[in-house]
Amino acid sequence: MIASMEPRATTVLQDGVLNVRKEAGWTSHDVVARIRGKLRGMKLGHAGTLDPAATGVLPLLVGRGTRIAEYLLEWDKTYLAGLRLGETTDTQDATGTVLLRSPIESLSEARIREVVAGFEGRIQQLPPMYSAVKVGGVPLYKAARAGREVSRQVREVTVFRLDIVDVQIPEVTLRVVCSKGTYIRTLCADIGDKLGVGGHMATLVRERVGPLTLEQALTVDEVESRLEQGTLAASMLTLDQALVGLPVCIVGAATAGRVLHGMPVPASEVLAWHGLSSPLSEGANRAIRIKDGAGRLLAIGTMPDGMNAEAPGANAQSIAVSKVLVTEESQGGSIANSIEEQRRMALVKEVKTELV
Numbered sequence: 023m024i025a026s027m028e029p030r031a032t033t034v035l036q037d038g039v040l041n042v043r044k045e046a047g048w049t050s051h052d053v054v055a056r057i058r059g060k061l062r063g064m065k066l067g068h069a070g071t072l073d074p075a076a077t078g079v080l081p082l083l084v085g086r087g088t089r090i091a092e093y094l095l096e097w098d099k100t101y102l103a104g105l106r107l108g109e110t111t112d113t114q115d116a117t118g119t120v121l122l123r124s125p126i127e128s129l130s131e132a133r134i135r136e137v138v139a140g141f142e143g144r145i146q147q148l149p150p151m152y153s154a155v156k157v158g159g160v161p162l163y164k165a166a167r168a169g170r171e172v173s174r175q176v177r178e179v180t181v182f183r184l185d186i187v188d189v190q191i192p193e194v195t196l197r198v199v200c201s202k203g204t205y206i207r208t209l210c211a212d213i214g215d216k217l218g219v220g221g222h223m224a225t226l227v228r229e230r231v232g233p234l235t236l237e238q239a240l241t242v243d244e245v246e247s248r249l250e251q252g253t254l255a256a257s258m259l260t261l262d263q264a265l266v267g268l269p270v271c272i273v274g275a276a277t278a279g280r281v282l283h284g285m286p287v288p289a290s291e292v293l294a295w296h297g298l299s300s301p302l303s304e305g306a307n308r309a310i311r312i313k314d315g316a317g318r319l320l321a322i323g324t325m326p327d328g329m330n331a332e333a334p335g336a337n338a339q340s341i342a343v344s345k346v347l348v349t350e351e352s353q354g355g356s357i358a359n360s361i362e363e364q365r366r367m368a369l370v371k372e373v374k375t376e377l378v
Contacts, residue, residue: 035064035249037085037347038258039094043239044072044080053080056242060249069094070231071154075117078228079239086261089345090322093265093309097232098182100199103223105210107134107192110220112166113152114207124219131189137216138196142184146176147208179204193224233259233266261347262311262319269297270311271323271331271341278314281321282348286340287312295331310341321346 044053050071058066067088069081078101083091108126111118149155151166157174165172183199198206207223214221229236240248240257248254272294273287281287293315308325322345329339 035061035084036255036258036260038087038255038260039069039234039264040082040084040245040254040258041234041239042080042082042245043236043241044077045241046075046077048242049074050080053242054082057082057245060246067091069097070099070228072228073115073117073226075115076226076228078226079231079234079236080228081231081234084258086347087264089347090261090265093268093322094232095202098199098201099204099228099232100197100230101206102187102227102229103196103198103206103210104225105194105196105213105221106224107194107214107217107221108219109192109222110211110214111222113222114150114205114211115223116225118152118222122220126192126219129191129217129219131191134189134191134194134217135186138184138186138194138213140216141209141213142181144178144180145209147179147205147212148176149174150205150208150211153205177203181209197229233263260319265311265319265322268309268311268322269295269299269325270313271295272313272315273320274315278320281312281343282346284321284343284346286342287323288340289329289331292331292341298331309344312341312343318348320348 040057042053042057044050050068054066054068058064061084064085065083065088067083069083069091072078072080081094083094106116107129108124109120110122110124111120113119149162151171152163153161155162155174157165157172162172162174180201181198181204182201183197185197187195187197189195196210198204198209200206206226210221210223227236238257245254248257271287271292273281273291274293277287277291310323310325311319312321312323313319321343323341324344325341326339329341
């Protein structure tokens with residue numbers, strides 16, 4: 023039997039979010055670069071960097087998924103962290119140089135639990151020097167590698183839940199559910215300082231990012247295998263699924279056509295709202311999804327401050343289109359057909375009226 027010499031068809035992936043399990047030793051950029059090479063020109067990025075030594079969930083943004091990165095960064099996260107007490111390092115993790123060792127004989131599990139409990143809720147963190155936070159346009163890690171300490175401001179983050187999974191002094195295993203911007207190694211170092219013995223993050227596994235869980239994550243090899251088989255799309259979140267936390271406004275076909283050109287949506291042209299916690303917009307720039315009558319996601323919009331969804335005729339405000347997520351080529355035909363159908367129905371109604 024002669025093997026086919028026909029080239030393998032290029033796999034076309036949908037725009038969306040792919041849940042990848044990053045392994046130790048890989049940078050987040052390494053993962054993106056490896057998979058990008060298999061996608062033949064599709065845009066690819068990631069949402070939420072993991073340090074090389076850390077493992078776990080790394081959301082990859084495929085195609086137009088790269089346009090929604092800023093909204094996914096709002097997702098909360100769950101980590102499983104190993105805290106080693108009694109050792110302070112310059113990087114606040116196990117990759118750094120040990121600066122100080124302190125005796126831990128006086129530590130008790132009860133005292134550890136008492137101190138850890140105090141870090142649940144809204145807390146203040148000073149970004150570590152070995153981080154990508156920029157001061158004066160320069161990442162802190164570059165200054166740290168040059169041996170310079172840079173003045174930086176504390177930030178407020180939220181630790182929604184902080185559980186002690188295991189205590190084997192000097193090792194403590196923590197499960198942390200937290201907001202964006204939380205540095206787990208800084209949390210570990212701060213707990214060690216509060217206990218008076220210092221500490222650093224020995225291990226880190228990101229178990230969840232928003233709806234993406236570690237149990238569902240694919241290794242890089244699994245991604246490549248499913249891509250080769252043409253089955254990878256089934257393992258991805260669509261853009262609409264990824265943005266499920268945003269309220270929805272429904273617009274008619276004519277308005278949908280204008281949305282594709284980035285034109286704002288007058289409040290009077292919104293046919294329906296879904297998922298609004300309150301009909302009155304509180305605060306400017308509230309992100310929403312804009313869909314057509316068939317439920318197709320068209321764009322992300324921003325709802326202006328004070329706009330009343332229940333009384334659109336009471337104001338002249340419009341919803342700005344922030345991100346168009348489809349092209350006229352992909353949706354224009356169906357929208358044009360909807361407009362034509364509306365015109366046809368209107369004509370039929372007019373003819374019936376004349377006959378009467």
